[in-house]
Amino acid sequence: MKLDFPNVGETLHHHVLDNGLSVYLLKKTGYEKTYATFTTKYGSIDRRFKLDDWVEVPDGIAHFLEHKMFEKEDGDVFQQFGRQGASANAFTSFTRTAYLFGATSNVRENVKTLLDFVQYPYFTKESVEKEKGIIGQEIQMYQDNPGWRLYFGLIDAMYVQHPVKIDIAGTIESISAITAEDLYLCHRAFYHPSNMALFVVGNIEPEEMLDLIRDNQSAKSFEDPLLSARETVEEPTSVRLSERVIEMDVSVPKVMIGYKDTPLAGEDGLKQELTVELLMHALFDTTAPLYTELYAEGLIDDAFSFDYTSEESFAFAALSMETPHVDAFVSRITAALEKPLHLDEATLERKKRMMQGQFLKALNSPEFIANQFSRYALNDSNLFDIPALLETITLDALHEAYSRLFRQDQRTVCIVKKP
Amino acid sequence: MKGIEQFQHQLNYSVYPTKKFKTTTCLVSFAAPLSAETIADRALLPFIMEKSTATYPSMELFHTPLEELYDASLYAGASKIGKEHVIQFQLEVVNDHLVGEDVLSQAIKLLEDVLLRPNVYDGSFQPLIVEQELRLQRQRIESVYDDKMRFAQQRLQDMLGGELAIPSLGTLEQLKDVTPRSLYEAYDAMIKNDRVDIYVVGDVNREQVETAFEPLESLGSKLVRELPVPKVGEFQRLEEQQDVKQSKLHLAYAIDVDPRTEDAIRMQVVNGLFGGFPHSKLFMNVREKESLAYYAASQYSALSRKLFVYAGIDGANQQKTEDIIAEQLDALQNGDFEEETLQQTKEMLFHQRRQLGDNPRQLIAWMSGADVRPFSLDEELAIIEQTTGEHVVELARNIKLQAVYCLKGGEA
Numbered sequence: 001m002k003l004d005f006p007n008v009g010e011t012l013h014h015h016v017l018d019n020g021l022s023v024y025l026l027k028k029t030g031y032e033k034t035y036a037t038f039t040t041k042y043g044s045i046d047r048r049f050k051l052d053d054w055v056e057v058p059d060g061i062a063h064f065l066e067h068k069m070f071e072k073e074d075g076d077v078f079q080q081f082g083r084q085g086a087s088a089n090a091f092t093s094f095t096r097t098a099y100l101f102g103a104t105s106n107v108r109e110n111v112k113t114l115l116d117f118v119q120y121p122y123f124t125k126e127s128v129e130k131e132k133g134i135i136g137q138e139i140q141m142y143q144d145n146p147g148w149r150l151y152f153g154l155i156d157a158m159y160v161q162h163p164v165k166i167d168i169a170g171t172i173e174s175i176s177a178i179t180a181e182d183l184y185l186c187h188r189a190f191y192h193p194s195n196m197a198l199f200v201v202g203n204i205e206p207e208e209m210l211d212l213i214r215d216n217q218s219a220k221s222f223e224d225p226l227l228s229a230r231e232t233v234e235e236p237t238s239v240r241l242s243e244r245v246i247e248m249d250v251s252v253p254k255v256m257i258g259y260k261d262t263p264l265a266g267e268d269g270l271k272q273e274l275t276v277e278l279l280m281h282a283l284f285d286t287t288a289p290l291y292t293e294l295y296a297e298g299l300i301d302d303a304f305s306f307d308y309t310s311e312e313s314f315a316f317a318a319l320s321m322e323t324p325h326v327d328a329f330v331s332r333i334t335a336a337l338e339k340p341l342h343l344d345e346a347t348l349e350r351k352k353r354m355m356q357g358q359f360l361k362a363l364n365s366p367e368f369i370a371n372q373f374s375r376y377a378l379n380d381s382n383l384f385d386i387p388a389l390l391e392t393i394t395l396d397a398l399h400e401a402y403s404r405l406f407r408q409d410q411r412t413v414c415i416v417k418k419p
Numbered sequence: 420m421k422g423i424e425q426f427q428h429q430l431n432y433s434v435y436p437t438k439k440f441k442t443t444t445c446l447v448s449f450a451a452p453l454s455a456e457t458i459a460d461r462a463l464l465p466f467i468m469e470k471s472t473a474t475y476p477s478m479e480l481f482h483t484p485l486e487e488l489y490d491a492s493l494y495a496g497a498s499k500i501g502k503e504h505v506i507q508f509q510l511e512v513v514n515d516h517l518v519g520e521d522v523l524s525q526a527i528k529l530l531e532d533v534l535l536r537p538n539v540y541d542g543s544f545q546p547l548i549v550e551q552e553l554r555l556q557r558q559r560i561e562s563v564y565d566d567k568m569r570f571a572q573q574r575l576q577d578m579l580g581g582e583l584a585i586p587s588l589g590t591l592e593q594l595k596d597v598t599p600r601s602l603y604e605a606y607d608a609m610i611k612n613d614r615v616d617i618y619v620v621g622d623v624n625r626e627q628v629e630t631a632f633e634p635l636e637s638l639g640s641k642l643v644r645e646l647p648v649p650k651v652g653e654f655q656r657l658e659e660q661q662d663v664k665q666s667k668l669h670l671a672y673a674i675d676v677d678p679r680t681e682d683a684i685r686m687q688v689v690n691g692l693f694g695g696f697p698h699s700k701l702f703m704n705v706r707e708k709e710s711l712a713y714y715a716a717s718q719y720s721a722l723s724r725k726l727f728v729y730a731g732i733d734g735a736n737q738q739k740t741e742d743i744i745a746e747q748l749d750a751l752q753n754g755d756f757e758e759e760t761l762q763q764t765k766e767m768l769f770h771q772r773r774q775l776g777d778n779p780r781q782l783i784a785w786m787s788g789a790d791v792r793p794f795s796l797d798e799e800l801a802i803i804e805q806t807t808g809e810h811v812v813e814l815a816r817n818i819k820l821q822a823v824y825c826l827k828g829g830e831a
Binding site: 008009028029030031032033076078079082083084085086087088102103104105130131133134135137138140141143144146202249250251252285286287288289291292295296298301302303322323324350351353354355356357358360361363364365366 | 437438439440441442466477478479482483486487488489490491492511512513517518547551554555558561562564565567661662663664665696697698706707710711712713714731732733759762763766767769770771773774776777778779
């Protein structure tokens with residue numbers, strides 16, 4: 001299927017193969033590089049799921065599996081990509097694991113390598129044990145990173161049940177329990193083609209690329225999908241803790257204010273995400289009255305940022321700042337958000353133009369297109385719907401989002417500071 | 420890169436006309452000799468200039484038209500490049516035809532406003548804004564402490580002295596002398612005395628660029644870039660303690676290679692074999708074979724004639740890690756590496772260069788090094804292709820360990 005998006009000047013080819021794999025191809029005229037991502041809808045939150053019976057696996061296993069996929073009987077796949085002139089990588093998030101490469105040569109070989117290594121698990125007791133030292137150092141590195149501790153401290157304090165509260169890499173203790181058998185099990189459960197999306201963008205001819213992918217996939221046999229359910233937890237709308245302080249040797253205290261939201265799936269989820277983003281831009285950009293006030297008082301500056309995270313089973317807004325005056329910053333922000341919202345049509349229109357511009361600018365990046373498209377596609381929504389959806393969002397929708405989201409019992413404040 | 424047009428009036432222009440991007444990106448760069456006396460003022464100046472102008476005298480007033488122009492992004496920043504201090508103003512806007520409006524020329528007017536009509540009164544920047552930004556700059560300097568990798572690298576560079584030891588933000592001590600007046604003087608010196616280079620990548624032609632930037636033609640001077648003169652002192656070692664879980668081991672090596680020569684390009688191959696990639700000796704041995712680290716890598720800084728190695732390790736393994744790093748360099752010096760690995764390194768370097776043209780900012784960064792790098796992209800690719808194992812051995816024997824810094828865990 002060929003889909004034209006003339007307003008953004010891109011054409012996307014989408015096909016679902018017989019084995020269930022979703023393939024997306026996008027030609028970027030004039031680009032030297034081709035970038036490909038092979039993504040499974042499997043992340044750190046998938047710790048309990050049903051095959052024939054319910055299974056529970058150690059925390060951090062999705063990330064551990066991502067590391068171990070690169071090692072094969074005949075060596076390291078990184079090296080194979082390297083010999084083929086490609087730069088490979090992978091990442092694990094709360095909800096996804098993505099394997100990727102960028103290459104300016106041997107693109108066909110590299111696409112085959114990507115498909116083959118992710119679909120061919122190979123783990124041994126020895127190699128699993130060896131990885132525990134490497135990931136152990138990765139976990140320690142993050143433990144020394146105040147920004148990371150702040151972010152995960154916030155999420156842990158916000159959520160009562162939801163496994164988003166668990167560190168993506170797990171802990172040194174939790175990963176110590178991981179075995180080769182666990183890894184095989186998770187691979188069988190979550191790396192079935194019907195649970196995955198392949199995105200290839202850049203210097204390609206879509207028809208030829210599709211043939212290559214189809215040939216590669218039809219030469220392999222897959223068992224029927226094993227995964228029959230993922231655990232869903234009852235998460236209250238209110239937060240677990242309203243405040244948490246983490247003591248670390250930092251020069252400047254860091255603070256995050258989180259507001260827990262009610263998640264939505266599919267296109268509704270995308271629309272909610274865009275609505276909250278428009279709202280947050282209107283409230284917190286440098287042009288907003290609140291920003292101007294706090295800047296004059298020395299309570300806000302370039303260190304301030306905000307972000308909205310939205311997935312099928314969790315959603316939250318986060319405001320982040322570094323300042324010696326944490327208490328004043330928090331009380332000014334939270335007090336402002338308890339007042340009624342004042343917003344005019346002209347501001348909303350300006351914020352829409354701004355987000356349209358941000359979207360168009362991001363399309364320069366094949367990495368953005370592949371990563372973000374895959375994220376939305378695995379949540380049953382479409383990245384290229386963003387420009388049209390933005391235009392449908394009304395002032396009323398922003399008011400509704402404001403009163404739903406910025407509530408005291410949905411708020412957590414997390415602070416990292418010196419003992 | 421084929422298709423780059425370079426020309427000079429009072430200012431130096433590099434223009435790459437292309438329709439492949441959704442945006443047009445412009446960079447105006449002011450370069451002056453690096454000096455500890457001026458760095459604190461010059462490091463703060465861009466943060467102040469990007470926030471308001473005489474026409475739009477507050478952040479709210481200045482950023483509103485940028486938002487209206489489909490989020491035209493206008494950023495200023497400062498950095499050290501070799502012996503120079505460079506202040507850059509970057510503008511990125513979506514192409515006019517995508518939104519059916521004349522965005523680019525309006526945005527360039529705002530950029531000119533920043534450069535020519537800053538928010539000053541009576542020979543000083545606005546005291547209130549300066550006070551805010553000074554506070555923030557102090558915080559930025561202090562928070563280097565919170566980024567342990569950056570902290571350790573800065574401590575290592577302190578040990579090396581010269582240009583490397585000048586912190587890019589200046590010091591807290593130097594910041595005490597920064598005033599609304601001294602900042603204006605730094606601005607005035609910048610627009611009169613700096614070398615001004617303009618880079619444009621996007622849906623434009625030479626005539627459009629000349630017309631659009633004509634108002635800036637009165638700025639700048641014909642300053643010629645000078646290269647650092649390397650000094651190599653006695654070997655040094657320093658260990659410090661902080662309350663961290665992971666220790667940071669940073670090493671500096673002296674490289675006696677002129678950055679304008681073919682050998683400097685070949686050094687990229689040596690660095691690639693040593694620690695530049697996931698197939699490199701450092702990654703393969705420190706991480707994959709011995710499981711000592713999550714990251715272990717090297718970086719070649721051609722202008723400062725140094726090679727840096729860094730690894731995040733368990734403090735108890737410091738000696739062992741240093742020994743393994745030394746063994747990897749020995750191996751390169753003895754020609755102990757596979758032809759296949761050499762080829763793989765070249766492939767990765769080719770890939771890095773070929774993809775430059777897919778990202779406007781990377782492309783501009785590459786274009787901006789052109790005056791100290793006498794080779795075209797194709798020539799560089801050829802030099803890499805023709806690099807032999809003998810070249811690698813000869814250059815590796817030129818790598819001398821100069822300093823070791825370790826930030827160790829435990830109670831400070």
